[in-house]
Every structure is written in C-alpha cells, then in structure tokens.
Amino acid sequence: MVMDMGRSCYTRKMKFVRGDQSQTFLATWYFAAASAKPFPGFHLFSSAVWDIVHPTPVTLGDSENFQKKWSTGRRFNRSDGTTFAGPLEDFLEGAAAPGDLPRGTGGTPVVCLKDPFGLALGGEDVPVVPDLAALRKGATDTIVSSDYAGLKKGGTTS
Amino acid sequence: MADAQLRIIIGFESAGGTAPTGWSETWYPAGSNADDALIQAKAYVAKRKELLGMGATVQFAKVTNIPPNRQSKIYFFEGKEGTPTLFTGSGDQYDPTQVDLLMRVQSTTPAARRQWAISGLPDSVTNQLIQSGVKDTFVTSPIFKQLIALIKSLGWGIRKKTANGPPPVFTFASITDIFPIMVRNRKRGRPFELFRGRRLA
Numbered sequence: 001m002v003m004d005m006g007r008s009c010y011t012r013k014m015k016f017v018r019g020d021q022s023q024t025f026l027a028t029w030y031f032a033a034a035s036a037k038p039f040p041g042f043h044l045f046s047s048a049v050w051d052i053v054h055p056t057p058v059t060l061g062d063s064e065n066f067q068k069k070w071s072t073g074r075r076f077n078r079s080d081g082t083t084f085a086g087p088l089e090d091f092l093e094g095a096a097a098p099g100d101l102p103r104g105t106g107g108t109p110v111v112c113l114k115d116p117f118g119l120a121l122g123g124e125d126v127p128v129v130p131d132l133a134a135l136r137k138g139a140t141d142t143i144v145s146s147d148y149a150g151l152k153k154g155g156t157t158s
Numbered sequence: 159m160a161d162a163q164l165r166i167i168i169g170f171e172s173a174g175g176t177a178p179t180g181w182s183e184t185w186y187p188a189g190s191n192a193d194d195a196l197i198q199a200k201a202y203v204a205k206r207k208e209l210l211g212m213g214a215t216v217q218f219a220k221v222t223n224i225p226p227n228r229q230s231k232i233y234f235f236e237g238k239e240g241t242p243t244l245f246t247g248s249g250d251q252y253d254p255t256q257v258d259l260l261m262r263v264q265s266t267t268p269a270a271r272r273q274w275a276i277s278g279l280p281d282s283v284t285n286q287l288i289q290s291g292v293k294d295t296f297v298t299s300p301i302f303k304q305l306i307a308l309i310k311s312l313g314w315g316i317r318k319k320t321a322n323g324p325p326p327v328f329t330f331a332s333i334t335d336i337f338p339i340m341v342r343n344r345k346r347g348r349p350f351e352l353f354r355g356r357r358l359a
Contacts, residue, residue: 002232002234003232004220004230004232005169005217005218005220005232007180038231038232038233038234039231039232041231042192042229042230042231043229043230043231044227044228044229046220046222046228046230048228050167050220050222051225051228052165052184052317053325053326056225056226056228057225057226057325058225058226058227058228059226059227061228062228092229
C-alpha cells in the first residue's frame, strides 16, 4: 500500500519492534502499483526525507542513523498494493516481536496476494484452493461426495 | 510557546513550461489532533485551488507528527481514492514561466517570520501583477484575502528555532498576517510521479 510520496527510492534499515530499537530490518522503498491504495490510517513508517532537521532521532520507522542507498524503485513483489500484512496496530506501535510472515513467490506476504494465493511465478497454474486442488492436479473428475461416490465409481443404483 | 505537534504537507503538480514540476507547501497547525489537522488541510486546499492555473493540481495532503514519534497519514485528492479531480486550476492558463508571488508571513513573535512562495498562479493574477503591481493585485483580489483569512482563522503558525542544539529547539508562533512582497521566478523539482503510479509504497 502507499505509505508516502517521493521523487526517488532508496534502501535503509528501519526500526520496527515495539519497545526495542535495537531490532532493525532492511526496508526498500519502491514505486507503488497503479492499483495501490493509501494505507488506511496513521503509521510510523513514513520516509525520513520529509523531516525538517537532519538527522532526526525517531523511536520507530525510517531512521537517518543508518546509511541510505539509492534504489531504482522497481517492485520485486506481486502485491497489487490494496492490502497490508499483519495487525493494523503494529503499524502504529511497532511489531510485538520480530517474527516473519508466511510468504509466497517473490517474497510477497501471502496475505498480500490475490485469491487464489499461491500462484507460482512461471510454473503451471495450480491454485491452492481446498475444494478444487485434487481436480486441478490432474485427478479424474470423481466427485467424492457421500451421495454419489458409489454411483460414479460404477456402483449400481439401488 | 511550546513546539508545534503536527505538520501538514500539501503536494502540488503542474504542467510547467517544458516539463512537469512538483512542489510542496508546509504548514504547522495548532493543537495535537491529527484528524483535525487533516480536516484543516482539506479546507485550506479548497480555497488554495482558486489560485492555481489550469494544469496545476493539488495531489495530496500529508499530516505527520513532529518526530521522534513520526506518525503520518496521506490523503490523496485525485484518482487513487476515487475522488474526482475537484482541485484543479481555475481555468486560466498556467503561467509557464513559473512565476511565484513571494509572501511574508508574520507571527505573534516579531522575530519569527517566514517566506511563502505561492506557485502555480493563473494568468489572470500574473497579468494583473504586471498591470497594477503586487499591492493592488493583492488588495483587489478577494481570493487572496479569503485565503489569508482562512489561514489565520485555522490558527496555523510558524515553527521558530530558538536553540541550535543538537537537538535543535523550536517554538510555535501563531500567524498574524500575510502580505505580498515581490514577484520572482523559481525553479521547482520533478513531480512526485503521482499519475505514473510511482509512489513510495
């Protein structure tokens, strides 16, 4: 989702764990997809380029205590920018713990991918949806239903 | 008076002469309620758009806390949130020479003043500036008066540095008057790439 506005992109460490400024992660700013929406609420992760005083000490978010490296702004994930990952309050207070989110292809958090998630990049089209998985993976069209299983498998209609 | 708690950034884009340009205005509201500050920003833009020439638009308003707790939120006036392009220019051709009207902003603290360059003026304003001068243009234009009156009524102020630090120390001084002092040309930066879908995400 859209977190801030800018003319160019960069990579820099950010602080993100609630109450622990020693924990950092490498954040890369990139240009949002055309479909992206602004983040729905206030958050701590805006860019430090808008600060008046440089460097500005911050509790969490983009910190100028770390070196900035220019980035092309290219997106390396498959998110359309309409969803965010994790609890909303984490963006305002910091993450409870430095855990990791389940990720799909391209490093995109699974929750940020469109349904059906799990679409492989370059692989065969195998959507991971519980009720159709077996069918799409080349199984026979055998509907495993308590009402029809016997009939479809050649049983008699008794 | 204690330092400002919030900052409002208004982002603009215009066609410019040979290449599009983007610029921003920074304002400091009184108080600490960020939602109220966003409402104030929208009210300001509703009036500010009257002084934009054709092809110039207001793109976004961003409200942010003064660090170390840098909480911020962006509101887009065009496109992304489904809002039609309400805040476009008045219909006059935008002046491609990038003429700005430089204003002096005065506050309750005599030493605390700032300059404010009103950019993207329509031809009707810059033509008037040539014909009758800065003072008459300002005095005769109801739009200028309404905009200045709105800024004062919102209680916006100037952030004045009182100690270098580090860290520097600032105080907040409410704006008491705004008036034009000169016309000048000014180069502005590249746009914020709104319409090309190129925002920081």
